[in-house]
Amino acid sequence: MPDPWTLLGFLLNSGLHWLLAIGGVVLFFIVVGHLLLALLLVIPTWRICARAGFSGALSLLHFVPFVGTLVVMAILAFSDWPAGEADPGKS
Amino acid sequence: MLGISLASLLGLFGLTSAFALVGLVLAAWMAWRIVAKAGLPGWTGLGAVLLTLTAVGAVVPVILLWIFAFMRWPRDGMPTYALAAAGAGPVPAPSPAALAPPMAALPARGWRLSGTVAGGSVSLGLDGSAASYVLTGAPAQAPTDLTVPDPSVGQPHARLLIAGARLGLEDLGSASATFIDGARLLPEHGPRDISAARTIRLGTVDLALSKG
Numbered sequence: 347m348p349d350p351w352t353l354l355g356f357l358l359n360s361g362l363h364w365l366l367a368i369g370g371v372v373l374f375f376i377v378v379g380h381l382l383l384a385l386l387l388v389i390p391t392w393r394i395c396a397r398a399g400f401s402g403a404l405s406l407l408h409f410v411p412f413v414g415t416l417v418v419m420a421i422l423a424f425s426d427w428p429a430g431e432a433d434p435g436k437s
Numbered sequence: 438m439l440g441i442s443l444a445s446l447l448g449l450f451g452l453t454s455a456f457a458l459v460g461l462v463l464a465a466w467m468a469w470r471i472v473a474k475a476g477l478p479g480w481t482g483l484g485a486v487l488l489t490l491t492a493v494g495a496v497v498p499v500i501l502l503w504i505f506a507f508m509r510w511p512r513d514g515m516p517t518y519a520l521a522a523a524g525a526g527p528v529p530a531p532s533p534a535a536l537a538p539p540m541a542a543l544p545a546r547g548w549r550l551s552g553t554v555a556g557g558s559v560s561l562g563l564d565g566s567a568a569s570y571v572l573t574g575a576p577a578q579a580p581t582d583l584t585v586p587d588p589s590v591g592q593p594h595a596r597l598l599i600a601g602a603r604l605g606l607e608d609l610g611s612a613s614a615t616f617i618d619g620a621r622l623l624p625e626h627g628p629r630d631i632s633a634a635r636t637i638r639l640g641t642v643d644l645a646l647s648k649g
Contacts, residue, residue, distance in 0.1 A: 386499055387499070390505070391502070393506040393507065394506050396623065397506075415464070416464060419464060419467040420467055422467070422471045427474055429623070430626070431512060432510075432512035
């Protein structure tokens with residue numbers, strides 16, 4: 347089991363530090379981008395959930411990466427809306 | 438070595454694309470159902486999601502989501518609606534205009550709301566002598582005012598509407614909220630049929646609904 351400090355020193359001296367730095371920056375932007383996009387989706391979804399009769403907090407599922415948006419959509423699409431639905435024959 | 442790496446990378450992209458495609462199809466289908474429940478044509482939801490495949494990318498669907506959230510839904514103005522809380526599917530019900538009068542069709546027996554408030558109990562009878570009643574936390578100013586003496590009840594809080602053998606409830610924008618069998622009633626929902634409901638909540642006051 348190599349000493350972590352030795353491993354870090356090796357990485358920094360071997361030229362891989364550029365790769366680590368770029369990876370870190372990319373990861374940072376991915377996380378920040380995800381949070382911003384989720385926020386952009388949470389606000390309208392909160393209102394949609396409330397109008398459908400659900401708790402607006404359901405929309406916080408958008409913060410869950412990959413599947414969160416699909417889950418909140420599935421709840422809205424496949425459950426009965428407590429506040430009522432339009433007559434399917436009318437739409 | 439390079440070939441293996443390249444093949445792995447392409448395989449990963451292929452797998453990711455497959456997941457993305459399945460997710461997109463699912464999202465389009467669910468969007469169809471969601472907008473249909475709001476009273477809009479289902480294809481509008483499907484189209485909005487499929488727009489992500491085009492050059493406009495995800496920007497337009499996000500804008501459409503915001504519009505959908507804040508626009509007026511046909512469901513809210515339709516003369517038909519469902520009370521899922523009552524365990525029923527879409528049920529024909531009167532529009533706000535239709536909820537007004539017919540005095541001749543009033544039920545022989547009225548409705549009663551009873552519950553517990555801060556200072557004791559309250560029991561309100563709706564004998565059907567009027568087409569609408571106002572539920573308020575303030576002392577009654579008119580014969581059609583029904584007082585629920587509790588600080589959590591708005592002044593006024595909600596309106597009860599009688600149409601034939603049906604009873605409707607409309608939130609009047611109260612800050613402390615109205616619930617029908619636990620489901621939130623918003624002012625934009627308009628009047629809702631509560632004939633089959635068991636309890637309504639005004640602020641923190643639960644009122645049991647009964648006929649008689």
